[in-house]
Amino acid sequence: MVTRIHPEPAQPALPADLAALSAITSDAYRQVKDRLREVITRLGEEGRLRLPSEAELSTALGVSRATLRSALQSLQKEGRIRRLHGHGTFINRHALGLGANLAEAGAFMDLLTEAGHQATVSTADQRVVPLDADMAASLEIPAGEQALRIERVFAASGAPAVHSVDHFPVRLLGDDPRALEATQSTFEFVERHIGPPVCYSVAEVRPVLPPAEVATALKIPATQPLLRLRHTHIQADEQPVAVTVVHVNDEYLRFSVIRTYLDE
Amino acid sequence: MVTRIHPEPAQPALPADLAALSAITSDAYRQVKDRLREVITRLGEEGRLRLPSEAELSTALGVSRATLRSALQSLQKEGRIRRLHGHGTFINRHALGLGANLAEAGAFMDLLTEAGHQATVSTADQRVVPLDADMAASLEIPAGEQALRIERVFAASGAPAVHSVDHFPVRLLGDDPRALEATQSTFEFVERHIGPPVCYSVAEVRPVLPPAEVATALKIPATQPLLRLRHTHIQADEQPVAVTVVHVNDEYLRFSVIRTYLDE
Known part of the structure; x- marks a missing residue:
């Protein structure tokens, strides 16, 4: 519906389906991330620093493991949690209650x-x-x-x-x-x-x-x-x-x- | 060699071996990350935005796949690269040549x-x-x-x-x-x-x-x-x-x- 005039591509192309893929996933993904943030805040307030397993979380939030995993990765990137192989996923306690995170997307x-x-x-x-x-x-x-x-x-x-x-x-x-x-x-x-x-x-x-x-x-x-x-x-x-x-x-x-x- | 007086732990304990584990891995890990940064800069200058496979990189840098993967995850966290399942690892071109990254460790x-x-x-x-x-x-x-x-x-x-x-x-x-x-x-x-x-x-x-x-x-x-x-x-x-x-x-x-x- 919008005519888009592309400038000449300056770089070797990335896989062509990526942009479409992003557009489809972005909404659901952001919602899951918001809900995970709430879970983290609540657990943190209760002094519980270990997140439930991926299986439990995906059931509780009603989302696929793949979507859940993407959201967890993103929260890890932002420094909110850390994932320790063989031990589980932990809340970075000192990052709780932080204000606006410069590394996060934010309107x-x-x-x-x-x-x-x-x-x-x-x-x-x-x-x-x-x-x-x-x-x-x-x-x-x-x-x-x-x-x-x-x-x-x-x-x-x-x-x-x-x-x-x-x-x-x-x-x-x-x-x-x-x-x-x-x-x-x-x-x-x-x-x-x-x-x-x-x-x-x-x-x-x-x-x-x-x-x-x-x-x-x-x-x-x-x-x-x-x-x-x-x-x-x-x-x-x-x-x-x-x-x-x-x-x-x-x-x-x-x-x-x-x-x-x-x-x- | 250093006497450490712990204050009373305010939180449920994390796995006790974690700190030791970190101390062992941190040096090798930082070196690999520095070398990966050089690889990214060089490829970027040549206009090549796709990184070699993990197998190729771990051979070229002479490090284990586990260490390599940690370093790649960290660079992804900092926004230097992005990993797309099934497509490979790509350099975030516009993050090349950036000055000091606020989300990175830096002396x-x-x-x-x-x-x-x-x-x-x-x-x-x-x-x-x-x-x-x-x-x-x-x-x-x-x-x-x-x-x-x-x-x-x-x-x-x-x-x-x-x-x-x-x-x-x-x-x-x-x-x-x-x-x-x-x-x-x-x-x-x-x-x-x-x-x-x-x-x-x-x-x-x-x-x-x-x-x-x-x-x-x-x-x-x-x-x-x-x-x-x-x-x-x-x-x-x-x-x-x-x-x-x-x-x-x-x-x-x-x-x-x-x-x-x-x-x-």
């Missing part, structure tokens, strides 16, 4: 809600602009090409907390490039309007003083440092589909990351 | 070297201090207990770039609590003087203006935002062993993180 509406706020979002601006050289390089298209630019502000119980600007190349978009609903995450937008979902994002993490328009939007002084995350979102076929630059006021949303060293 | 000497600097380090201060409430809570011991505090400055080609303060509880240390060599990483110190290596660290990531002593040590104005990482280091038996607070001048060392969404 800001969800992250703010999980941080205990009432999350709202408004679209500040939505238009088509030419890409600057830096952004175009990340998207692997010529500078000056058009992109849909979406500027949003996410609020925590009414206070502006996160300023976000997405750029989607117009060449990847179809008929109506202005169809984003404010509450839709960047990932949902990609799945709905571009096609195969985001597979991974590379995010540069920097401490910055706010640019003037961000200070205004977040109602903070120009001297307050913010966390700036500049994401390049990549599909399974290594196609970059969007750049998202986010400024976070960490009074409302604090990130952590779990660094793991040993894998048994 | 600052290595991180600065990899960023192209000549890395040096000096110990600014080393002494025993009482723990404040916040730090004691992270280490799960009473406030006021003594800790070895080590303050260091890592320089990039002569310019101070990273300010680091470790706190190790004295109750976990043995005979000579002042034995840290400046070039020794926090992780090496734990392995040598406390015992089982660090299994994972929980790091809070914040943008901050520098405290006065950090601004002085890094020779920067009080208005320059820094990345502040506050780590709690955890052993395999869930014992917290150290807190490390680091301030990074990101002119010299820039962090990224790879956020992964789908696991096939």
Whole structure:
């Protein structure tokens, strides 16, 4: 339903069915992951650090072993659990109750809600602009090409907390490039309007003083440092589909990351 | 050789042999991971995104399949590669050439070297201090207990770039609590003087203006935002062993993180 104009592939192709496969599995998979997170939180609160067996979990959650295993792998990647061959799967106790995990997928509406706020979002601006050289390089298209630019502000119980600007190349978009609903995450937008979902994002993490328009939007002084995350979102076929630059006021949303060293 | 006084275990025990197992495998494992990183970089530069099979890799690197598989899992966790069942292992092309990865283990000497600097380090201060409430809570011991505090400055080609303060509880240390060599990483110190290596660290990531002593040590104005990482280091038996607070001048060392969404 969306006409997609592919740029010439710069790389040897990955298996062609991958993107389709991802699209089919992503929803069920995310639901299972959310439910596993709840299980982990509950067990952790009870001081029980060992997860039930895969057989028990797949029965309890009503999902296949394959889906369950994918979700467990992903939680292990994020540092929430560790799997010890011959011993079972254990909760990383000190990762319990952590705030937003930098290595996790996260829509800001969800992250703010999980941080205990009432999350709202408004679209500040939505238009088509030419890409600057830096952004175009990340998207692997010529500078000056058009992109849909979406500027949003996410609020925590009414206070502006996160300023976000997405750029989607117009060449990847179809008929109506202005169809984003404010509450839709960047990932949902990609799945709905571009096609195969985001597979991974590379995010540069920097401490910055706010640019003037961000200070205004977040109602903070120009001297307050913010966390700036500049994401390049990549599909399974290594196609970059969007750049998202986010400024976070960490009074409302604090990130952590779990660094793991040993894998048994 | 080091007398270790365990605090009372707060949690149900993990398998008792785990820590020993980690200590034995960690060195070989880290070497394999470093060599795999080189392989990935070289293949990536040649535009080849598919890794050789496990059999070929384990022969080429001269390591067991089990060790190889652990190292591959860890690189997948960090977002460097992805393993697709039935298709093989692929390099995440857009993660190539990334700077320091926030989700990876990293000694600052290595991180600065990899960023192209000549890395040096000096110990600014080393002494025993009482723990404040916040730090004691992270280490799960009473406030006021003594800790070895080590303050260091890592320089990039002569310019101070990273300010680091470790706190190790004295109750976990043995005979000579002042034995840290400046070039020794926090992780090496734990392995040598406390015992089982660090299994994972929980790091809070914040943008901050520098405290006065950090601004002085890094020779920067009080208005320059820094990345502040506050780590709690955890052993395999869930014992917290150290807190490390680091301030990074990101002119010299820039962090990224790879956020992964789908696991096939």
